[in-house]
Amino acid sequence: xxxxxxxxxxxxxxxxxxxxxxxxxxxxxxxxxxxxxxxxxxxxxxxxxxxxxxxxxxxxxxxxxxxxxxxxxxxxxxxxxxxxxxxxxxxxxxxxxxxxxxxxxxxxxxxxxxxxxxxxxxxxxxxxxxxxxxxxxxxxxxxxxxxxxxxxxxxxxxxxxxxxxxxxxxxxxxxxxxxxxxxxxxxxxxxxxxxxxxxxxxxxxxxxxxxxxxxxxxxxxxxxxxxxxxxxxxxxxxxxxxxxxxxxxxxxxxxxxxxxxxxxxxxxxxxxxxxxxxxxxxxxxxxxxxxxxxxxxxxxxxxxxxxxxxxxxxxxxxxxxxxxxxxxxxxxxxxxxxxxxxxxxxxxxx
Amino acid sequence: xxxxxxxxxxxxxxxxxxxxxxxxxxxxxxxxxxxxxxxxxxxxxxxxxxxxxxxxxxxxxxxxxxxxxxxxxxxxxxxxxxxxxxxxxxxxxxxxxxxxxxxxxxxxxxxxxxxxxxxxxxxxxxxxxxxxxxxxxxxxxxxxxxxxxxxxxxxxxxxxxxxxxxxxxxxxxxxxxxxxxxxxxxxxxxxxxxxxxxxxxxxxxxxxxxxxxxxxxxxxxxxxxxxxxxxxxxxxxxxxxxxxxxxxxxxxxxxxxxxxxxxxxxxxxxxxxxxxxxxxxxxxxxxxxxxxxxxxxxxxxxxxxxxxxxxxxxxxxx
Numbered sequence: 001x002x003x004x005x006x007x008x009x010x011x012x013x014x015x016x017x018x019x020x021x022x023x024x025x026x027x028x029x030x031x032x033x034x035x036x037x038x039x040x041x042x043x044x045x046x047x048x049x050x051x052x053x054x055x056x057x058x059x060x061x062x063x064x065x066x067x068x069x070x071x072x073x074x075x076x077x078x079x080x081x082x083x084x085x086x087x088x089x090x091x092x093x094x095x096x097x098x099x100x101x102x103x104x105x106x107x108x109x110x111x112x113x114x115x116x117x118x119x120x121x122x123x124x125x126x127x128x129x130x131x132x133x134x135x136x137x138x139x140x141x142x143x144x145x146x147x148x149x150x151x152x153x154x155x156x157x158x159x160x161x162x163x164x165x166x167x168x169x170x171x172x173x174x175x176x177x178x179x180x181x182x183x184x185x186x187x188x189x190x191x192x193x194x195x196x197x198x199x200x201x202x203x204x205x206x207x208x209x210x211x212x213x214x215x216x217x218x219x220x221x222x223x224x225x226x227x228x229x230x231x232x233x234x235x236x237x238x239x240x241x242x243x244x245x246x247x248x249x250x251x252x253x254x255x256x257x258x259x260x261x262x263x264x265x266x267x268x269x270x271x272x273x274x275x276x277x278x279x280x281x282x283x284x285x286x287x288x289x290x291x292x293x294x295x296x297x298x299x300x301x302x303x304x305x306x307x308x309x310x311x312x313x314x315x316x317x318x319x320x321x322x323x324x325x326x327x328x329x330x331x332x333x334x335x336x337x338x339x340x341x342x343x344x345x346x347x348x349x350x
Numbered sequence: 351x352x353x354x355x356x357x358x359x360x361x362x363x364x365x366x367x368x369x370x371x372x373x374x375x376x377x378x379x380x381x382x383x384x385x386x387x388x389x390x391x392x393x394x395x396x397x398x399x400x401x402x403x404x405x406x407x408x409x410x411x412x413x414x415x416x417x418x419x420x421x422x423x424x425x426x427x428x429x430x431x432x433x434x435x436x437x438x439x440x441x442x443x444x445x446x447x448x449x450x451x452x453x454x455x456x457x458x459x460x461x462x463x464x465x466x467x468x469x470x471x472x473x474x475x476x477x478x479x480x481x482x483x484x485x486x487x488x489x490x491x492x493x494x495x496x497x498x499x500x501x502x503x504x505x506x507x508x509x510x511x512x513x514x515x516x517x518x519x520x521x522x523x524x525x526x527x528x529x530x531x532x533x534x535x536x537x538x539x540x541x542x543x544x545x546x547x548x549x550x551x552x553x554x555x556x557x558x559x560x561x562x563x564x565x566x567x568x569x570x571x572x573x574x575x576x577x578x579x580x581x582x583x584x585x586x587x588x589x590x591x592x593x594x595x596x597x598x599x600x601x602x603x604x605x606x607x608x609x610x611x612x613x614x615x616x617x618x619x620x621x622x623x624x625x626x627x628x629x630x631x632x633x634x635x636x637x638x639x640x641x642x643x644x645x646x647x648x649x650x651x652x653x654x655x656x657x658x659x660x661x662x663x664x665x666x667x668x
């Protein structure tokens with residue numbers, strides 16, 4: 001099918017190139033518009049959760065400290081809590097859009113700078129795990145889907161089901177107690193018990209530091225991969241199964257190609273297209289896993305920041321991480337939509 | 351599911367009597383046969399090994415949770431009245447060892463099934479009510495209302511559920527109620543889409559047109575005609591929801607959002623993590639709650655999948 005599309009694509013798009021291009025802009029505008037609407041709704045939900053539900057943020061802030069009424073009123077005025085609701089909402093929107101996510105009284109630092117500090121460990125952890133999961137998931141999914149019902153297929157499904165049923169944080173705890181504590185069954189502490197780097201080492205890009213971070217990354221990454229790779233197996237498996245019955249594969253076989261070549265050169269490229277976009281759609285689910293894994297391994301990322309904010313509780317900080325996580329998901333969904341159209345000519349022509 | 355196709359015509363409109371007397375009497379005779387497909391369906395699910403295993407696990411945990419108070423005394427769970435050695439491995443006379451307060455881990459894990467199951471079931475009920483209401487409304491009112499509801503649903507699906515649940519639970523305060531609400535609010539979307547699709551399918555059938563022609567109002571159509579036909583699907587999808595609700599409960603409680611005084615699998619793991627069971631290598635404190643979660647989630651998931659499989663097998667030949 002891919003060959004067919006490539007052959008007749010110029011013939012079709014030649015005379016109709018102009019309308020197709022304007023169609024693309026319409027598509028782009030619609031998707032970006034939808035993303036903006038999503039973001040506005042996110043702001044509304046964030047405002048409702050963090051500004052309307054809590055009875056009195058000031059008394060929560062000053063809990064356990066002697067505070068006079070005058071001081072409380074001063075704080076209320078300072079936080080803008082005495083203003084009408086719509087004005088508070090507009091201020092909130094204005095601040096959020098300009099990157100001002102509030103001030104954390106716990107850390108004595110602005111929430112945006114706190115989040116910026118913790119962003120890259122999370123990106124490192126999620127990026128590495130996603131890459132490994134995609135590779136592993138596709139490798140397994142392609143082979144499982146090519147022979148549905150085979151031993152490999154059934155064991156892949158069983159393992160995925162079992163790993164889905166396990167809470168992510170528990171898997172992390174078990175890996176940690178076995179490989180990181182050094183006190184179970186005589187297994188030495190092969191990997192560090194947590195953190196991003198050995199304490200007291202300098203940062204930077206020195207090879208020893210990169211190795212150190214990589215060494216700390218192994219267990220959290222392993223946990224996250226174990227939980228998320230199953231999704232890629234499922235996606236890849238079903239899209240290979242969809243391709244399997246297509247006549248062009250029969251043609252390829254009739255040419256006398258080996259089964260492995262038919263799979264690798266003909267079936268996989270077509271099955272890959274829908275899967276690529278799904279990767280971006282999975283980010284929302286991954287964030288949940290990343291939060292708990294970061295907590296278990298004290299990985300100094302956004303998830304761990306959320307956890308510390310939760311224990312205090314520092315609502316401003318929680319609000320900030322909530323908005324950043326959700327905005328990341330909205331952006332990834334937008335990328336998925338655009339990629340889908342860019343990668344698959346069949347969608348474009350519909 | 352198919353047995354309820356010829357649902358009773360709407361009750362209130364009086365003028366139905368002359369028009370529908372003949373077919374109405376006919377349906378009355380068939381009415382008892384409604385239970386037969388349900389029975390056949392149950393047998394079909396139990397015939398699948400995975401379905402049988404799942405049902406046994408489900409029943410086992412429910413019986414265990416209900417029977418717990420018969421052999422576990424509240425003093426066994428009390429931190430101050432515990433008599434065992436502190437954080438002792440299973441070699442010291444306790445089957446699964448003890449926790450840092452000297453309580454038996456086995457007792458705690460058994461008792462934990464009560465909270466975990468209760469919150470799992472309550473959150474599922476909330477999810478189903480929310481999802482079914484929105485799905486029915488979106489499917490029935492296909493104009494602006496339906497479109498708006500589906501946009502809201504799609505938007506909620508895209509939102510990362512754990513951060514939203516954390517935010518909600520944090521704002522509502524620690525405790526079972528806030529966790530239940532947080533799970534319900536973040537997981538109704540799947541049910542809503544499923545129910546909407548089914549509502550659309552049901553509403554395309556002729557008996558809805560007939561009821562409409564007989565003067566049934568929107569409320570009557572939804573509650574008397576559509577809901578009975580969508581109900582089996584709602585119940586089926588609830589088994590899978592219980593599984594994910596139990597997982598979410600464990601996660602939220604582990605993060606410290608649960609009721610600190612109650613014993614659940616999530617709170618046990620939270621205690622273990624906070625009180626240094628990891629560095630002490632106290633695997634006996636960490637492993638059992640996780641295995642319990644694994645087994646019960648697996649049980650509910652297998653039942654859900656078996657039910658789906660039977661449903662699909664019945665739908666496809668037609």
